[in-house]
Amino acid sequence: MRLKILSIATVLILWYAAVLVGVLALPLPHEVAEKFIALFFNPEPVLGKNLIQHSISSLIRVISGSFIAFFLAIPLGILMGWRLSVDAYFSTMIEVFRPIPPLAWIPLAYIIFAGFSNSTQLAQIFIVFLGAFFPCLLSTREFARATDKNLIEMAKAFRASDASILKEVVIPSSIPGIISGVRIGLGIGWMTIVAAEMLATSGSGLGYFIMVMYEVGGRVEEIISGMAMIGLIGYLMNEVVILAEKKLLRWR
Amino acid sequence: MKGFTEIMEISISKSFNGFKVIENISFRVNPGEFVCVVGKSGCGKTTLLRIIAGLEEYEGEIKLDTERIGFVFQDDRLLPWKTALENVLFPIGIEKKIEKGDVELAKKILKLVGLEGFEGYYPKELSGGMRQRVGLARAIIIQPDILLMDEPFASLDELTRQKMQEELIQLWERDRKTVIFVTHSIDEAVFLATRIVVLTPRPSKVAGEVKIDLPRPRDRTSSEFNLYKRKVLNLLRLKSES
Amino acid sequence: MNKIYLTVFLSILLLGCSQPEGIYVVKLSPPDMIEQFKLKQIDGFVAWEPFVTKGEEFGKVMLKSSDIWKHHPCCVVAHSASFKDDDALKAVVWAHVKATEFIKDEKNKEKVIEYASEFTGLEKNVVAKALENIEYTTYPNEKEFRFYFEKLKEYGLLTKKLSDLGYKSEDDFFSDFLRKDIIEAVKKSEPPKYDGKVRIRIGYLTADLHQLALYVAVKEGYLDATSLKYELKQYKNGVAVMEAFRAGEIDVAYLGGAPATLKRVNDDIGIRIIAGANNEGSALVVQNNIESFKDLKGKTVAIPGYGTVQDFLLRIAAEKYGMKVISK
Ligand SMILES: Nc1ncnc2c1ncn2[C@@H]1O[C@H](COP(=O)(O)OP(=O)(O)OP(=O)(O)O)[C@@H](O)[C@H]1O
Ligand SMILES: [Mg+2]
Numbered sequence: 001m002r003l004k005i006l007s008i009a010t011v012l013i014l015w016y017a018a019v020l021v022g023v024l025a026l027p028l029p030h031e032v033a034e035k036f037i038a039l040f041f042n043p044e045p046v047l048g049k050n051l052i053q054h055s056i057s058s059l060i061r062v063i064s065g066s067f068i069a070f071f072l073a074i075p076l077g078i079l080m081g082w083r084l085s086v087d088a089y090f091s092t093m094i095e096v097f098r099p100i101p102p103l104a105w106i107p108l109a110y111i112i113f114a115g116f117s118n119s120t121q122l123a124q125i126f127i128v129f130l131g132a133f134f135p136c137l138l139s140t141r142e143f144a145r146a147t148d149k150n151l152i153e154m155a156k157a158f159r160a161s162d163a164s165i166l167k168e169v170v171i172p173s174s175i176p177g178i179i180s181g182v183r184i185g186l187g188i189g190w191m192t193i194v195a196a197e198m199l200a201t202s203g204s205g206l207g208y209f210i211m212v213m214y215e216v217g218g219r220v221e222e223i224i225s226g227m228a229m230i231g232l233i234g235y236l237m238n239e240v241v242i243l244a245e246k247k248l249l250r251w252r
Numbered sequence: 253m254k255g256f257t258e259i260m261e262i263s264i265s266k267s268f269n270g271f272k273v274i275e276n277i278s279f280r281v282n283p284g285e286f287v288c289v290v291g292k293s294g295c296g297k298t299t300l301l302r303i304i305a306g307l308e309e310y311e312g313e314i315k316l317d318t319e320r321i322g323f324v325f326q327d328d329r330l331l332p333w334k335t336a337l338e339n340v341l342f343p344i345g346i347e348k349k350i351e352k353g354d355v356e357l358a359k360k361i362l363k364l365v366g367l368e369g370f371e372g373y374y375p376k377e378l379s380g381g382m383r384q385r386v387g388l389a390r391a392i393i394i395q396p397d398i399l400l401m402d403e404p405f406a407s408l409d410e411l412t413r414q415k416m417q418e419e420l421i422q423l424w425e426r427d428r429k430t431v432i433f434v435t436h437s438i439d440e441a442v443f444l445a446t447r448i449v450v451l452t453p454r455p456s457k458v459a460g461e462v463k464i465d466l467p468r469p470r471d472r473t474s475s476e477f478n479l480y481k482r483k484v485l486n487l488l489r490l491k492s493e494s
Numbered sequence: 495m496n497k498i499y500l501t502v503f504l505s506i507l508l509l510g511c512s513q514p515e516g517i518y519v520v521k522l523s524p525p526d527m528i529e530q531f532k533l534k535q536i537d538g539f540v541a542w543e544p545f546v547t548k549g550e551e552f553g554k555v556m557l558k559s560s561d562i563w564k565h566h567p568c569c570v571v572a573h574s575a576s577f578k579d580d581d582a583l584k585a586v587v588w589a590h591v592k593a594t595e596f597i598k599d600e601k602n603k604e605k606v607i608e609y610a611s612e613f614t615g616l617e618k619n620v621v622a623k624a625l626e627n628i629e630y631t632t633y634p635n636e637k638e639f640r641f642y643f644e645k646l647k648e649y650g651l652l653t654k655k656l657s658d659l660g661y662k663s664e665d666d667f668f669s670d671f672l673r674k675d676i677i678e679a680v681k682k683s684e685p686p687k688y689d690g691k692v693r694i695r696i697g698y699l700t701a702d703l704h705q706l707a708l709y710v711a712v713k714e715g716y717l718d719a720t721s722l723k724y725e726l727k728q729y730k731n732g733v734a735v736m737e738a739f740r741a742g743e744i745d746v747a748y749l750g751g752a753p754a755t756l757k758r759v760n761d762d763i764g765i766r767i768i769a770g771a772n773n774e775g776s777a778l779v780v781q782n783n784i785e786s787f788k789d790l791k792g793k794t795v796a797i798p799g800y801g802t803v804q805d806f807l808l809r810i811a812a813e814k815y816g817m818k819v820i821s822k
Contacts, residue, residue, distance in 0.1 A: 045650035046800045047821040119535060154329040155346070157305050157321075158394070164346040172333045203520045203822035212521065215733045215753075216801050218653035218760020251333045251374040 065128025081144020132185035143177025264312035291451030322391030516818030537793035538780035543624035569771035575764030585720035634770035697747030
């Protein structure tokens with residue numbers, strides 16, 4: 001706890017110093033803090049929304065995109081880790097798509113979804129999906145594959161069926177991988193949504209907020225407040241997953 | 253109980269990648285017997301048990317009069333995410349929905365192996381000896397007709413080990429399950445067995461059998477006990493020199 | 495316990511969704527406006543030519559910008575305050591004036607359409623129609639510029655006061671920002687011979703029909719006639735041009751009056767306007783099913799950016815009809 005405070009204090013002191021010495025042409029931390037608190041509940045005049053509203057817009061996109069990703073990546077990861085044939089079939093496909101950064105998909109996503117109603121939103125959810133899918137898949141697969149062979153043999157000695165082995169041995173073994181996959185997936189999804197919002201018109205969302213503030217100009221405090229909100233939410237999401245991990249993995 | 257005919261008769265050999273591990277092991281087991289299999293490390297004892305349990309291919313023949321086999325492993329092989337109680341219930345859970353009666357039974361068995369009060373503990377919270385007892389409880393909850401045990405006490409300290417041996421015998425005397433118990437400790441074998449099957453080094457064959465006619469509880473320091481130990485040791489030595 | 499979380503979550507969600515009634519506005523780049531308008535994902539948009547003409551293929555013009563705000567300013571020519579070579583500026587403005595005269599001369603109509611089509615990459619019939627709606631000019635109307643400035647203040651888009659920038663009054667600011675000496679000096683038709691060493695860097699927006707004068711000045715050889723050496727740099731939008739000014743990448747540029755003013759004040763990027771490029775030329779285009787402005791209630795209209803002239807065109811029109819403009 002003391003080190004946590006110290007680490008935050010270091011950032012603030014460096015910030016103050018850099019601004020006061022004149023290395024950084026930025027507002028001072030307490031000015032940003034004031035603006036941040038003001039914008040938390042009061043709408044910012046240009047877009048007419050407060051930070052909570054922008055955060056909710058971004059969060060809805062991230063949660064829909066990443067949950068769809070988890071919904072597909074977790075079962076697929078488990079099957080791929082468990083059965084080499086399933087892995088061989090899917091892995092080439094995955095290795096082709098995986099190196100493409102989600103952000104590189106942005107233009108194509110907007111084209112693909114142009115014909116749908118609510119196309120911007122769909123494209124953004126799709127990009128989050130891509131960002132969250134691969135880390136979750138790989139992490140789940142790795143843990144499923146690393147299932148202790150001795151435990152599988154134990155289950156076989158008790159005449160367990162394949163379904164039981166999957167349910168009782170392979171899936172529980174994969175849970176730590178699933179959780180860290182969810183954690184990384186949410187983190188990457190959160191980063192990609194902010195970038196996707198910056199590139200296209202979303203009407204709301206933290207990335208959009210930052211971009212509009214930049215375009216209108218003279219709103220460095222707003223920009224940093226938006227960034228602080230991104231950081232804060234990212235941090236909280238991580239903490240929530242870690243909390244869930246502690247509860248779920250009491251046996252570790 | 254299966255009457256007087258043998259519960260098992262085997263005659264097998266086994267190679268791994270063309271490399272002969274078991275030349276020809278053949279022996280019989282009668283119902284209610286406590287058979288110890290001794291042999292040098294690497295002679296194929298674990299392989300033998302895995303073959304009996306149906307986990308490994310083999311050449312030859314196994315006549316087994318039952319499907320209900322309990323296995324206690326060399327390492328404990330407990331599921332780390334299940335509590336002691338849940339681990340004991342594992343073999344039941346894979347067959348059907350666990351009912352209240354099953355939980356009662358599992359608790360009773362845990363009490364029997366001396367783990368009353370530890371039902372809710374995770375494997376990492378138990379000592380090595382306790383984990384082996386959970387493994388034993390898990391094997392006997394399915395009420396097997398034959399219990400395969402692979403050096404279950406090998407990793408325990410001497411005192412714990414002797415205590416576990418005594419408890420195992422008490423358990424066995426209670427319901428006279430057929431047991432095949434693998435060990436490389438001659439002392440352990442003479443203490444536990446009604447009959448000892450001695451294996452030669454790889455590629456292994458049966459070097460000989462020794463019937464142990466000692467009253468229980470057995471005294472490890474008695475001269476008869478040591479006579480038996482020497483007998484077994486001679487069988488082991490003889491074959492490894494030739 | 496879970497119920498409490500759910501309630502909190504839902505109430506935050508409702509808080510985020512409940513909005514007063516009005517026209518919803520979204521920010522889109524003009525090419526995206528056309529795409530989304532075609533797909534009926536937006537009900538209308540405010541943009542400049544040639545996007546108005548393109549939009550008319552799928553909908554109709556509801557209001558021309560001249561109906562909403564007569565002589566509203568649009569594109570201008572500005573220079574970086576740190577660029578002090580007035581002779582070079584005179585050469586640029588002279589060529590600009592000549593080119594504008596060329597464009598406005600009826601005799602050159604065919605040629606102008608051809609140039610416009612080359613410059614924007616659009617078909618001739620589209621640019622021909624679009625050209626009719628653009629009022630090419632050589633200097634912006636100061637009164638309308640000041641009106642625009644008032645609107646920026648009214649809607650809270652300015653973060654700095656003019657006194658923060660070192661100006662005593664609004665008059666003081668405008669006399670510096672709208673620089674008239676250069677244009678007055680080049681009114682005679684002689685090309686001012688430039689004999690300085692500077693190679694001037696001119697920024698402009700990709701395919702923006704309002705900035706046709708620059709293309710004509712190059713093609714008709716007006717710039718060359720002054721012997722000024724120049725280099726052209728293309729940008730995506732006015733914000734990018736202002737950033738280029740800040741970074742010292744360009745000396746002169748054609749850009750919208752809106753980003754020029756906004757970023758001049760808010761980010762204190764030192765630029766001065768030396769000429770105008772055009773007035774008006776924007777319009778509110780809507781889907782065919784929208785009969786009157788009132789029908790736009792609850793509908794979505796796109797603008798190219800907040801604080802742009804198009805943003806205010808929509809707001810002024812909405813005010814007239816007693817409606818609100820809400821960001822979506
Ligand atoms: N899956 C396998 N593939 C190849 N060789 C194997 C395999 N399993 C066992 N072996 C070999 O078979 C031989 C017997 O192994 P096993 O584990 O049955 O010995 P053991 O008698 O149980 O030894 P210990 O007393 O050390 O447990 C060893 O030489 C081992 O290397
Ligand atoms: Mg072994």
